[in-house]
Amino acid sequence: MTPPPPLGRPRSKDTITFDPALGDGELATVRDALARGRWTEARQLLTDTGDDWDRRGHRLVVLAEGRSSAAWAREWQLAEPDSADAAALLACATVLLAVRGRERPDAARAQCLLAARMAPADPSPWLAVLILASRTGSDDERVRAFDQVRARHRDHHHAHHLMAACLAEHQEGDRDDPLHEVYDFAAWAAEQAPADSPLAVLPVIAHTERYRVLARAGLESRDAERSGHWTTRRARQVMKAAFDWWLEWDVDDETAATHPRRKIDLNYLAHAKLCEGRTAEAAALLTRIGPHATRAPWEYPDRDPARAFLAARRAALGSA
Template sequence: MPPPPPPLGRGRRRAAQSFDEALDDAELVTARAALAQGRWQQTRSLLVHTGDDWDRRGHRITVLAAESYCAAWARDWLLAEPESADAAVLLALAQVRSALRGKEKPARAREACHRAAGLVPADPTPWLGLLLLECAQGADGDVVRLFEQVRTRHPDHHHAHHLMVAWLAERRVDAGRDPLHEVYDFAGWAAEQAPADSPLAVLPVIAHAERYRALAAAGHEPADPAASGHWADRRARQVMKAAFDWWLEWEHEDHPRRLIDLNFLAHAKVCEGRGAEAAALFHRIGEHATPAPWSYPDRDPLTAFRTARATVLGAS
């Protein structure tokens, strides 16, 4: 089987190095390849077996929905099984992804999401689709309302929390490096609300990374994070220490999700200039693709990890 094509929005000249949204989900990669050939039955089976693992279901559907052919085959699936909630949700997310690319009317995508939500009231995925759309195009009140709809159905929904952090980080960029910015408050609140074994405990680190991304894009910070001092202030040090301590506790538990978000954590330590700690972290966890069921098409934590690891270990 040939490797999957690079996700939309990334240059095909870099296909060999491109970031695959499917991460290490082999079942998802197989179903996506079958769907590209019109064999939607494998996608049907994949979603049936995913069940109510909402994080994984949301990831799998959004990855499938990113493909340009998805909407057509989802419609075929609905023709064969008009009562299929999975087909309706997949079609809704495909329309959302098309709307984000300017290939579909946002109003039609919203209607499809609401129809799908009516078929599966407990599923946060249609609301995740609406949140994806509104984070890019909607009003502030709509974004907050939709996040609450997702959170009502799955309080620890990782993708939704990451979307909110990225969206909040882009607000008030003219304020510069504001230690009281709302993105830090939100991330701290979410981490406190999450269960003890939740990867959302690392969300404050993600908030610092996302805020830096927004400031750098607006020209308020240099392109090189290590030269910015963004990771060197007192609050950043406290966040980093808490996240690293949290990971050390999890390591001894041998929890299957303990590696989640560690690429961000290790890379942040490099940016902060704490090379010795980062080197120890890299040596202990090794190189891995983040095994979590979520990501963004234009952010590749594994590439960041490899670059930072080479920098730190090469200098040690």
């Protein structure tokens, strides 16, 4: 699973910052070391990660985001040409360069396929292909990359979120379609996932991504609390089901630290409660989350639930 949302280092109580490490302290330390050219620490981190595919994918992507990550990955690969970890890191770094327009997409994809051949069971190179296809590829390329990821790790969190975001972009007409394919995809993935999987809340992410697309197109209010999208019967039912699923979690404190429900995207559920006017429940969730929302693709653009809650609380205190 991806790590819990970050504790972060806010500059002030009203300023929300995002750390791509998402609270993974080891990753943050190794990322800083890699930026200084110390790739041996990245090698050890990825070795220790093993076949925890969700965590491995997240760590590779974060390590690859550095401005000099591709250069250091190449140096690592020169020193250890048979290292699948070095190849995977270089693949992710090259993809991110291509996404930024600093590398050719075909070169990035070739690097991903090389990494995939070196570690056939690892979904991470295919996750990199999916990231590339989500920005530069066709629908068919995205589906093929997603299928390759899912063939290796059926419940890959990041890959499902990326596909939901891509499918949500499909828009015909001047309103939302309650039978939109992203809703079907999310419902299918949630039904296929184990009972304790974070993918149980993917239908909430689907509604969130659709709202993002509709608001950007001017088809919904950019103020989510006033948007009709969130007051439709289906959206409210989906939010309630996901929130109730999370509330049913009843484990001891020791288990809670590693339980999958600790690692779901609570920001979406908190936002759902804010949209429904249930601020007490939203406050309870936001207390668990801490002051930081989750980073893209799980970040909620233009409407951060923690910021909204802080603003509402300040307003309530001011009128008291």
